[in-house]
Amino acid sequence: MRNMVNNKKTGWKFVIFVAVVAIPFSFLVSQETQPQEVQQTEEEYETIASKDCIECHETSTHDTKFEDDLSLSSHMDLECLDCHIYKDTMPHKEIEGFAVGCQGCRECHDKESVEYQSHGRESIGDCEDMPQCVDCHGDHDILPSSVKLSKTHPVNLPDTCGKCHEDLDITTKYEILIDHPIDIYQNSVHGQATKGGIYVAATCNDCHSTEGTAHKIFSPGYPDSTINHFNIPKTCGKCHKGVEQDFWEGIHGELVARGETDAPVCTNCHGEHGIISPSDPRSPVSRSRVAEITCSPCHESIQLTEKYGLSGGHLTSFIDSYHGLKSKAGDLHVANCASCHGVHRILPSRDPTSTINPENLKVTCGECHPGISAEMATTPIHGVSGEGLQTPAAGVVKTIYIIAIFVIIGLMALYCLIDLFRQLVLVMKKPQVRRMTIGELWQHTFLMVSFIVLVISGFALRYSDSVIARLFFGWEGGFELRGIIHRVAASVMIFATVWHTIYLFTRRGKRFFADMFPKMSDFTEFIQRVLFNLGLRKEPPCFKRFSFVEKAEYWALLWGNVVMILTGILLWFDNFFVSFLPKGVLDVSLVIHFYEAILASLAILIWHLYATLFNPAVYPMNPSWLTGKMPRDMYKHEHPCATVEEVKTPVADASEITED
Numbered sequence: 001m002r003n004m005v006n007n008k009k010t011g012w013k014f015v016i017f018v019a020v021v022a023i024p025f026s027f028l029v030s031q032e033t034q035p036q037e038v039q040q041t042e043e044e045y046e047t048i049a050s051k052d053c054i055e056c057h058e059t060s061t062h063d064t065k066f067e068d069d070l071s072l073s074s075h076m077d078l079e080c081l082d083c084h085i086y087k088d089t090m091p092h093k094e095i096e097g098f099a100v101g102c103q104g105c106r107e108c109h110d111k112e113s114v115e116y117q118s119h120g121r122e123s124i125g126d127c128e129d130m131p132q133c134v135d136c137h138g139d140h141d142i143l144p145s146s147v148k149l150s151k152t153h154p155v156n157l158p159d160t161c162g163k164c165h166e167d168l169d170i171t172t173k174y175e176i177l178i179d180h181p182i183d184i185y186q187n188s189v190h191g192q193a194t195k196g197g198i199y200v201a202a203t204c205n206d207c208h209s210t211e212g213t214a215h216k217i218f219s220p221g222y223p224d225s226t227i228n229h230f231n232i233p234k235t236c237g238k239c240h241k242g243v244e245q246d247f248w249e250g251i252h253g254e255l256v257a258r259g260e261t262d263a264p265v266c267t268n269c270h271g272e273h274g275i276i277s278p279s280d281p282r283s284p285v286s287r288s289r290v291a292e293i294t295c296s297p298c299h300e301s302i303q304l305t306e307k308y309g310l311s312g313g314h315l316t317s318f319i320d321s322y323h324g325l326k327s328k329a330g331d332l333h334v335a336n337c338a339s340c341h342g343v344h345r346i347l348p349s350r351d352p353t354s355t356i357n358p359e360n361l362k363v364t365c366g367e368c369h370p371g372i373s374a375e376m377a378t379t380p381i382h383g384v385s386g387e388g389l390q391t392p393a394a395g396v397v398k399t400i401y402i403i404a405i406f407v408i409i410g411l412m413a414l415y416c417l418i419d420l421f422r423q424l425v426l427v428m429k430k431p432q433v434r435r436m437t438i439g440e441l442w443q444h445t446f447l448m449v450s451f452i453v454l455v456i457s458g459f460a461l462r463y464s465d466s467v468i469a470r471l472f473f474g475w476e477g478g479f480e481l482r483g484i485i486h487r488v489a490a491s492v493m494i495f496a497t498v499w500h501t502i503y504l505f506t507r508r509g510k511r512f513f514a515d516m517f518p519k520m521s522d523f524t525e526f527i528q529r530v531l532f533n534l535g536l537r538k539e540p541p542c543f544k545r546f547s548f549v550e551k552a553e554y555w556a557l558l559w560g561n562v563v564m565i566l567t568g569i570l571l572w573f574d575n576f577f578v579s580f581l582p583k584g585v586l587d588v589s590l591v592i593h594f595y596e597a598i599l600a601s602l603a604i605l606i607w608h609l610y611a612t613l614f615n616p617a618v619y620p621m622n623p624s625w626l627t628g629k630m631p632r633d634m635y636k637h638e639h640p641c642a643t644v645e646e647v648k649t650p651v652a653d654a655s656e657i658t659e660d
Contacts (some may be wrong), residue, residue, distance in 0.1 A: 050082075072143070074144055075142055105134075107134040118218065120217060121174070128163070148589075157204045158185055165181055166180060206238070211479060233265055247345070262554070271284065290336050362377040430633065432630065433635045461483075461486075493564075497561050515550055547638070564597065
């Protein structure tokens, strides 16, 4: 009996423990593991209807009433909770991952929901910036695309797409490298037509929508994309049916059809977003630009001409021809590439239906030249040089002119050289004053020769396609030798500079430096010379041993040599210096080296050559660069106030300078 009583007491204690401790504890644990939205009891949620939404949500982000927006919308018959399906309680339940402007629309639009899985290079769920339904169609103000106020109406599509495609933050983030496509489109022939009310003109979705739906917009790399290289003719052909057919029948279409990625399609010739009318002179297919801008990049490409077995030089021969020269002169009616070869249905001459087939040339040429004979039509028209020349008479005339040019101009040049030589002999027979010693003359010679070689070989690197570069280095292995020649000439210039520096410490060098050093009188003489040249002063300034012209040139040369040598050494031994100098130093050195070379070259051509060759007072030239001497009368004229004989001893004035 006692055991039974004890067992009953133990049982009651267990029941009390469960009621007080275990049940509350299990309730707390269950609360922590439940989703956030069910932590509240159902009694705390109040069910609401669509008509109740207006109590809190009266105006939209556009400052318009929701009721007004919906009354004109395609969704005018829908109620709030048809789209905002999880907002039927107060407070609203928050469902993670649900967006009314995307998932809300998918509840009704099943087909579109299946179609819209990607946009460009991005896919649903992978891109936080990927446009949702609301971004393109609007929210409460959704209208049919046929309504002009609709965001998807043709006239509004550029602005709708431009919200993302003109946003630099988005285009930079996702590496959309096309620069301002919407702005460019607005000025294109399609954009202008749409603005003008021609709503059948191509807009964004006409070109980018795959399978006829704007919900399938793919990147060019996607095989089914409407802007994939091989699908572009079909895309353009939706509006330009006849043109598409001509294209596929032509040689370009044949190459595209067999998968050649370098064969041109519509956008290669006409452009993409910025297509403008061929009548516009800015258009790449306009009469004045089609040859150089559109056709030549492919037909003058060495890679493509070798691949397809085509001959090159057509652009040059066309420009040299009658048609090319007339086109250059601005004649918009003269024949160009498209006039003879066709526009979209371009065929090789071997094709019987080609406009340039020998049997069809009379008809082709006859479009501009009615009554032209078959024989005349078969004469080459690409130019007066190169492979296009086949007419015997033209070849004979060309040969005669080449011979005449060499003979006539050669004899003229020979006469001028003989005359110049005789004039120099007469000049050097006059009483002379030694202007430079033998050592000084060699310094000048080394500097002059190295400078000329450096200019030619240096600029040949930067302007490798120039006539001068091809003349000197346009032979096999010539351009590699250019670098060696440039460095040898640089070494000679460094040698001449070091020699001159050592010379400045000699007795004559010190006197030279003292006489060459700038003084305030040089500035005064400069002003006096300018006034004299302008007719505002009767007498020219009286120059001493060195005028301000020679001093300015000497110090500019000294500065230029130091700059060119230092930057040249940095660029010559760049692998050594880059190991401990910032790359920016080499970049700056390259800029300085290039532009200092331009400055020095122009200074020599304009300042030095005028003073020593083209100045009427020194005709035919100052011969001191050849012999170190100059005529005494020329010296008196150029340096009337000189008081020092340049080689031997000081004298009283310039009149006492004797012959050497």
